[in-house]
Amino acid sequence: MPASFDNLLYDLDAASGILILTINRPSKLNALNAATIADIDAAMQRALDEPAVRGIILTGSGEKAFVAGADIAELTALTPAQAARAAEYGQETFCRIEESTKPVVAAVNGFALGGGCELAMACHMRVAADNARFGQPEVNLGLLPGYGGTQRLPQLIGKGKAIELLLTADQVKADEALHLGLVNHVVPQAELLGFCRQLLTKIIGKAPLAVG
Secondary structure (H helix, E strand, O other): OOOOOEEEEEEEEOOOOOOOEEEEEEHHOEEEEEHHHHHHHHHHHHHOOOOOOEEEEEEEEEEEEEEEOHHHHHHHOHHHHHHHHHHHHHHHHHHHHOOOOOEEEEEEOEEOOOOHHHHHHHOEEEEEEEEEEEOHHHHHOOOOOOOOOHHHHHHHHHEEEEEEEEHOOOOOEHHHHHHOOOOOOOOHHHHHHHHHHHHHHHHOOOHHHHHO
């Protein structure tokens, strides 16, 4: 596995066993392009193989966006066959997160739209900053959520509300996301990573095989 990634920061605190993966495309509001998804996939494989990693926090760089969505400029250049394969690879990558035997917490530090909302939902738990926004706006572009959003959203918030959000493309603020069950906690932006560290510290203090 690479020691570093082009679009992702890999920061392991060996003392605690907590790994922070930070999607690092701030100029694009951390939008997901093919290279970023490949980095997430490789980083997750590395984390699962690295015994020192006991828990993972996934977040975005800056205070505006967790992941603002897919990289639309890249998507528009794809053929239908290429787009189908890109969706399949994204689904495989997000399933790797969901099926991880090490707990993964999404620290949602801002906009989590489209692929960003799908990425957060693939994590085992979600903690939102109070400025976070969630949504699946793909219908505005004549698209469907490609990375599992049509499946995970109803699992988390129920079929009726999920269909409403998928068809209207409405955005959900952090407090409503908490009410719906889309996130586990809402905290001030400045406390987000600290809260996630505390949550993971509590979890990884339990029996690792049972947690896994």
